[in-house]
Amino acid sequence: MLYNEPSPLEVKILTKRFGLANSESLDTYLATDGYKAFLKAVEMTPEQIIEEVKASALRGRGGAGFPTGLKWSFVPRTSPKPKYVIINADESEPGTCKDRLLMENDPHQLIEGILIAGRAVDSHKGYIYIRGEYRYLIEAMDRAIAEAYSRGYLGKNIRGTGFDFDLYTHTGAGAYECGEETALLDSIEGKRGIPRMKPPFPAVVGAWQSPTLLSNVETFSAIPAIIRDGGAAFAALGPAKNGGTRLVCLSGHINKPGVYELPVGFNLLRMIYEVGGGMRNGKKLKAVVPGGSSCPLLKADECDISMDFDSLAKAKSMLGSGGTVVLDEDTCMVKFAQRIMKFYAHESCGWCIPCREGTNWLKKTLDRFHSGAGQKSDIPLIGELSKNMLGRTYCALGDAAAMPTISIVEKFPEDFEAHLNGKPCPYEHSTELAMA
Amino acid sequence: MTFSPELEARFAKLLEIYPPGRTRSAVVPMLLYAQDEVGHISAELVEEVARRCQVKPLQVDEVVGYYSMLHRKPLGKCHVQVCTNISCLILGAEELYEHASKTLGIGNKEVTPDGQFSLEEVECMGACSWAPAIQLNYDFHHHVTPEKLDQLLAEVRKAH
Ligand SMILES: Cc1cc2nc3c(=O)[nH]c(=O)nc-3n(C[C@H](O)[C@H](O)[C@H](O)COP(=O)(O)O)c2cc1C
Ligand code: SF4
Ligand code: FES
Numbered sequence: 238m239l240y241n242e243p244s245p246l247e248v249k250i251l252t253k254r255f256g257l258a259n260s261e262s263l264d265t266y267l268a269t270d271g272y273k274a275f276l277k278a279v280e281m282t283p284e285q286i287i288e289e290v291k292a293s294a295l296r297g298r299g300g301a302g303f304p305t306g307l308k309w310s311f312v313p314r315t316s317p318k319p320k321y322v323i324i325n326a327d328e329s330e331p332g333t334c335k336d337r338l339l340m341e342n343d344p345h346q347l348i349e350g351i352l353i354a355g356r357a358v359d360s361h362k363g364y365i366y367i368r369g370e371y372r373y374l375i376e377a378m379d380r381a382i383a384e385a386y387s388r389g390y391l392g393k394n395i396r397g398t399g400f401d402f403d404l405y406t407h408t409g410a411g412a413y414e415c416g417e418e419t420a421l422l423d424s425i426e427g428k429r430g431i432p433r434m435k436p437p438f439p440a441v442v443g444a445w446q447s448p449t450l451l452s453n454v455e456t457f458s459a460i461p462a463i464i465r466d467g468g469a470a471f472a473a474l475g476p477a478k479n480g481g482t483r484l485v486c487l488s489g490h491i492n493k494p495g496v497y498e499l500p501v502g503f504n505l506l507r508m509i510y511e512v513g514g515g516m517r518n519g520k521k522l523k524a525v526v527p528g529g530s531s532c533p534l535l536k537a538d539e540c541d542i543s544m545d546f547d548s549l550a551k552a553k554s555m556l557g558s559g560g561t562v563v564l565d566e567d568t569c570m571v572k573f574a575q576r577i578m579k580f581y582a583h584e585s586c587g588w589c590i591p592c593r594e595g596t597n598w599l600k601k602t603l604d605r606f607h608s609g610a611g612q613k614s615d616i617p618l619i620g621e622l623s624k625n626m627l628g629r630t631y632c633a634l635g636d637a638a639a640m641p642t643i644s645i646v647e648k649f650p651e652d653f654e655a656h657l658n659g660k661p662c663p664y665e666h667s668t669e670l671a672m673a
Numbered sequence: 674m675t676f677s678p679e680l681e682a683r684f685a686k687l688l689e690i691y692p693p694g695r696t697r698s699a700v701v702p703m704l705l706y707a708q709d710e711v712g713h714i715s716a717e718l719v720e721e722v723a724r725r726c727q728v729k730p731l732q733v734d735e736v737v738g739y740y741s742m743l744h745r746k747p748l749g750k751c752h753v754q755v756c757t758n759i760s761c762l763i764l765g766a767e768e769l770y771e772h773a774s775k776t777l778g779i780g781n782k783e784v785t786p787d788g789q790f791s792l793e794e795v796e797c798m799g800a801c802s803w804a805p806a807i808q809l810n811y812d813f814h815h816h817v818t819p820e821k822l823d824q825l826l827a828e829v830r831k832a833h
Binding site: 240241319328329330331332333334336337362364368369370371372373403405407408409410411412413424425426427428429430445447486487488489490494495496526530560562564568572573576577580583584668 | 690691692695697698699700701702704705706726728732735736739740741742743757758759760762763764765766767768796797798799800801802803804808811812813815
């Protein structure tokens with residue numbers, strides 16, 4: 238299923254089968270290079286596979302951008318306990334809607350990536366943790382898995398290679414926090430999703446106390462192309478240390494929102510104006526959330542930037558999960574900050590005080606501020622409260638709440654000033670206009 | 674409790690797929706799949722899932738409060754979920770939510786008197802590039818306007 242027109246500027250590696258008839262079927266997959274990479278991988282040693290993934294400069298697509306090959310090398314070579322592969326399909330970072338398309342349009346590419354990972358770390362069992370709201374995808378993945386079993390691409394002695402692998406889906410039930418890798422592990426064990434202390438990292442002590450390789454759907458989906466065409470070819474698509482393409486989820490005030498596969502390092506302004514068709518109604522660009530709601534925002538004059546992990550870090554933001562939200566001049570940044578904080582306050586698991594209390598205080602302060610009851614002293618207070626959460630929490634949700642908020646108060650003080658002294662929100666009717 | 678053969682088959686599979694002795698892992702999926710069939714999570718269902726997964730009822734009960742999709746009270750036959758998170762927000766999701774609330778005559782997490790509809794303001798549902806988005810039960814609807822919402826609700830009313 239395609240939800241938006243492709244762009245001619247796309248470089249289609251992971252999405253090359255999107256739009257083909259029955260792209261989700263095993264036959265289509267086999268007719269278009271499917272499972273060739275897996276058959277190649279069984280001829281390689283695990284070390285060679287990991288080297289190839291390292292050479293690809295693939296970095297985790299779940300948000301943190303950790304080098305994937307390095308992560309694979311952390312899984313102990315031998316283990317008295319079985320090892321597991323877990324696929325993070327919780328996709329809940331606001332602004333992000335790409336894993337959904339990868340599972341819907343090309344489930345076998347994901348399965349093949351998982352098989353190769355299993356072969357590389359000597360694991361024989363995998364679980365795809367899919368957010369509960371994606372029920373149709375649980376059914377879709379189950380169908381693809383059943384098809385793979387029936388034709389010998391999963392199960393015992395896969396295609397006569399001697400390699401065994403079993404793969405299952407596991408449903409979440411509504412909790413952003415369960416996307417955090419260690420909370421996910423507790424969740425898959427049947428508990429509330431509360432993060433674990435790290436170290437030990439999941440690679441060493443993960444699901445059911447066993448070594449676990451956990452990565453995002455898009456990360457696994459990139460593996461077949463890397464093994465088939467070589468890590469170097471994938472790396473060459475992006476800047477140094479930032480290999481390949483990414484599924485960019487463009488949303489917000491642009492003419493052609495949609496999910497587009499673009500080389501890592503694609504310029505953000507070109508994303509907005511060339512891929513995304515420019516700003517709606519000829520409005521001016523105000524700000525961009527580069528990679529999901531956890532990332533510090535970029536002001537319009539900071540948007541001439543290469544969308545790679547290192548350039549974004551240099552600009553004191555993050556590439557995150559690929560959710561790029563474009564805001565026009567009529568967007569109230571106080572409202573925007575308020576909605577972001579409402580989300581994190583709702584999703585905080587309550588385990589650590591700075592996050593549990595901080596997100597709630599900030600939400601109340603921003604609510605009050607937006608309603609016109611804010612005071613000038615609230616403006617620095619919002620920044621201070623946020624900074625007090627930074628780095629003081631068990632998991633990165635506390636930081637995820639603080640970072641965009643700090644960037645908004647620091648970069649858009651005039652929007653806060655405009656709400657002072659009981660003045661009504663100057664942008665009040667802008668979203669109604671956007672709907673019309 | 675008795676369930677449909679399809680659900681029983683699902684339960685049987687869930688008890689098989691996790692490592693030996695780890696049937697607790699089946700708790701959340703079982704609760705959600707059972708809720709889909711029986712409507713909500715009753716004390717009886719908690720006991721039943723605990724028995725099947727060989728854990729204490731309290732261990733089942735505590736997850737019910739944690740996961741936002743698990744409900745102790747029945748929802749409407751059609752659960753209307755409006756995302757108001759960032760990508761939807763800036764394209765009018767709050768207005769859409771207000772419209773839904775007014776049309777249905779209920780507030781957040783409430784059910785209409787005839788049990789037909791319930792309403793919930795929800796977080797990002799992974800449809801940001803096609804915002805504003807809603808889910809009616811598990812079905813996604815993209816680029817929803819107040820007019821389109823009225824149409825969708827009318828179709829649901831007609832179907833029942
Ligand atoms: C609060 C929170 C929520 C997260 N949600 C997701 C998610 O929905 N999907 C995801 O892949 N990673 C999510 N992550 C990142 C994971 O913890 C983990 O880094 C990632 O799944 C690793 O995969 P990768 O190496 O492919 O990036 C989240 C992290 C945090 C702190
Ligand atoms: S930072 Fe927030 S979500 Fe993460 S463990 Fe602490 S309270 Fe829970
Ligand atoms: S913000 Fe509404 S679907 Fe993502």
